[in-house]
Amino acid sequence: MNAASNHQSRFAALQGQKPDAIDTPALVLDAEAVNRNMQRMAEFAAKHQIKLRPHAKLHKSADIARLQMQAGAIGVCVQTVGEGEALAAGGVNDIFISNEIVSPAKLRRVAGLAQLLKNRSGKLAIAVDSDEGIDRLALAMQTTSAAIDVFIEIDVGQGRCGVAPGPAAVALVQRLQGSARLRYAGLHAYHGGAQHLRTVAERRNAIGQAALRVAATRDALAQANLAPAIITGGGTGTFGLEAASGLWNELQPGSFLFMDADYARNERDNAQPAFEQALFVKSQVISVQDGHAVCDAGCKSIALDSGPPLVHALPGQPALIYASGGDEHGILRSATAGGPLPAVGDTVWLIPSHCDPTVNLHDAMIAVQGGLAAGAVSAVVRVDARGA
Amino acid sequence: MNAASNHQSRFAALQGQKPDAIDTPALVLDAEAVNRNMQRMAEFAAKHQIKLRPHAKLHKSADIARLQMQAGAIGVCVQTVGEGEALAAGGVNDIFISNEIVSPAKLRRVAGLAQLLKNRSGKLAIAVDSDEGIDRLALAMQTTSAAIDVFIEIDVGQGRCGVAPGPAAVALVQRLQGSARLRYAGLHAYHGGAQHLRTVAERRNAIGQAALRVAATRDALAQANLAPAIITGGGTGTFGLEAASGLWNELQPGSFLFMDADYARNERDNAQPAFEQALFVKSQVISVQDGHAVCDAGCKSIALDSGPPLVHALPGQPALIYASGGDEHGILRSATAGGPLPAVGDTVWLIPSHCDPTVNLHDAMIAVQGGLAAGAVSAVVRVDARGA
Incomplete structure (x- = not known):
């Protein structure tokens, strides 16, 4: 993941920036x-x-x-x-x-x-x-x-x-x-x-x-x-x-x-190494209403064929459950009745249920080193065969 | 659909050709x-x-x-x-x-x-x-x-x-x-x-x-x-x-x-005009085994979030039912027990169940005039905002 990328694009300016600088919805690699x-x-x-x-x-x-x-x-x-x-x-x-x-x-x-x-x-x-x-x-x-x-x-x-x-x-x-x-x-x-x-x-x-x-x-x-x-x-x-x-x-x-939520639902076989979740969709809360919030990642940026994504709560973030909201929206509800919701503008990290078709929806994957919260963008990896 | 397209791409040579010349999987407009x-x-x-x-x-x-x-x-x-x-x-x-x-x-x-x-x-x-x-x-x-x-x-x-x-x-x-x-x-x-x-x-x-x-x-x-x-x-x-x-x-x-299979499942409201199915995915049979055939359109070329596509049988083609076969495959079975299957190389036309995210999987839509069987490609319409 340290390979020099010659990808010239709207993503080029991201190199070295904090994950905060990644516009949403975006595919992010740990x-x-x-x-x-x-x-x-x-x-x-x-x-x-x-x-x-x-x-x-x-x-x-x-x-x-x-x-x-x-x-x-x-x-x-x-x-x-x-x-x-x-x-x-x-x-x-x-x-x-x-x-x-x-x-x-x-x-x-x-x-x-x-x-x-x-x-x-x-x-x-x-x-x-x-x-x-x-x-x-x-x-x-x-x-x-x-x-x-x-x-x-x-x-x-x-x-x-x-x-x-x-x-x-x-x-x-x-x-x-x-x-x-x-x-x-x-x-x-x-x-x-x-x-x-x-x-x-x-x-x-x-x-x-x-x-x-x-x-x-x-x-x-x-x-x-x-x-x-x-x-x-x-x-x-x-x-x-x-x-x-x-x-x-x-x-x-x-x-x-990369792993995904659906493979993570498999009972672990101890004869195989343990793999970590490494692929995330960064999304942003665009609306908060009575009892739910809405983020900007829908089925055009995260594949739903194996079910809805999981919400990956970083320390201090509320536990949320994602439901499909259409092409460009995800509906977020608290995982506990009456529990806290995020605010407009907040970042919500999603774990795709099926990684392959999710990657195919994006032109690039933004690789971050040092963690999703405090790290920095180390590479922009082009999805060379997107749509091919 | 007669607008001149300035789309320079691998599709450019299709203009005026028969639908047979459209490589699969491809998005085709009537x-x-x-x-x-x-x-x-x-x-x-x-x-x-x-x-x-x-x-x-x-x-x-x-x-x-x-x-x-x-x-x-x-x-x-x-x-x-x-x-x-x-x-x-x-x-x-x-x-x-x-x-x-x-x-x-x-x-x-x-x-x-x-x-x-x-x-x-x-x-x-x-x-x-x-x-x-x-x-x-x-x-x-x-x-x-x-x-x-x-x-x-x-x-x-x-x-x-x-x-x-x-x-x-x-x-x-x-x-x-x-x-x-x-x-x-x-x-x-x-x-x-x-x-x-x-x-x-x-x-x-x-x-x-x-x-x-x-x-x-x-x-x-x-x-x-x-x-x-x-x-x-x-x-x-x-x-x-x-x-x-x-x-x-x-x-x-x-x-x-464009319409899609899911809207077609709605009971018609006679206060609205009737719309025709105009969007298809052209696919090809790549394998025929005992009791089923396999085509080359899976969830990376046809969105499955609203269910599987319908098979659009042209005159003389067998009635088939599509089931998901993964990223690049669809499983086709006869709609009647023991009924005929297509042969390796045959074309199978699919009606997406959800048109919006299906279009978003493709770089272009191939417009055909004169029908899917005997017509000719009239335009290559670029999906300008694909992935945007």
Whole structure:
């Protein structure tokens, strides 16, 4: 979080200022907490001798992706070609698009990105889960001299993308062999549905079932002399389980870096490091009426898809509960009947319930060192792939 | 929707192309439907001899705001100073910030915007609901030679911003008189909570109660020789009721222009014109598995705060139901058990459940004339105030 930012914008004058100077609504990072979360994850991966490829769809920032790689990550995941292009433009050279792309126009951009990264001695990877997807990718890659690493995505329980485990996955790997520019890299086995299961027991059960599917697929592939070199997966809710399974050898969690209110509602798994809340939305009270106050952060600056944000009361601030007030408003009530409300002009810090789509609503994240109350702005981190 | 757009971007090459050429996920306008919605609203206002100041927080586009004014609107509403600045930069000269602003930094921008619009013979208005808000606004306006129209916001039932009706509103108007640059313009009386009440009876009851509060405030003001010149309010769900009340003389609906699935769930009030769905998200099927398909539009390209989008099946397309699949995915299932699914690569058109925050996720809206299936791109409309 000390990386020099070349972001020229309305935020530039903030450098070195107190958090008071940050206009609202704004996305604010506790820079030390981000650093600690990053170090804890890197230490976990090192201790478990497992590769770390954190998901950059969280932060969409090339600066942060490069910091993660300096701290030991082998590369990053992205979810779209636009994210990949934005991070590559910011100097990131090892990128896995952990998603299916089938549009010819986008696949031409995938091929161009593979060529760009190859020219820099980096590499691009992508997921596929269908014959059609492989054929379209192979066609697009003919326009370049680069190759692309290809992961077969298998459905390990989420019921979203991913071919069925076992023989169907073997057939897709065999189809890959027809194209010299598609390099079979391994299996993409991510269970999104398990990440927010509330108890450790539920998550252990879900990843246990996912592991059976991964093992069956690995064994079927080995029998066909197609053993996968890499099995990648795991998110912030479950990566300790994937790491302990002996099957996965690459982890791709993202949210641990910032955390959010919804992950904080999970029962802690002591096999995973503890992560701190590092992402906040700074908001301001614009109206105080009988029994409630109104702040200037609504669903256009804080994502509500996983429920309302929590209010992060600094010492001396009243305990408040946030309710949706529309696009540009949050309704704040005292957490205790008849308790104190803030005054017009006061700052209210919010903890997003879902960090990824909240970040995507903003052009920049303001990093603060020394605490939200008394610290100072240390960097303005651009959300390079905002909207991409 | 025929306005020349000077938007230079990755969208520029789309002009004149078929909708097939629009990469996904993308926001697409049915240009003829937008025009018909705009005309119907203008005719309604003309027939009822009521001023129309549509809310631009929907579209955040200067091009569309100017088209609305050419069609008879006296100006537009915005919700933030950033929206006001973006529309002013695009040539809009009569802007009402229908919200409270209390940050000194933002109020300096408000003053600058008032000066800019005055220099162009336009004008700026703003809402206030507290002593503190008035005093801070007055202080900021001292830095300019411009005046600003000020509306006292009263709470007519939503329980969000707005001072209590009656004497408290009179006291705020009296406080305004202390500053030569604050011009008392009238009352801002918007009932956001009434817009999505499902039955006409519920909405009639809510606006009936709002009208009692407006009338009481108007009468108290008249007794103090402070009768309001303008009473502004009304949204897409209720504007027919405000228009019929004899109290409001300015309407500020926004969503009617594009419509969305949530407004479409309202029981129709025959006193209001019928509006057509004009805003769509074009998505693409990236994966088809046993019993479901997956498209590339998730909560980073379509707002889910008012529920999942509807699938808009064109002739020959299967009837589908959308379920959330995360940031970049939607899960599509047949609307009939065992019914047909689309194929990998197929286009799926989605109707957002909430148009305003959906538009805010995109940099541009692609306007199509001649229908979503066989038409052609007629304009690329920039979301000028995206994220502002």
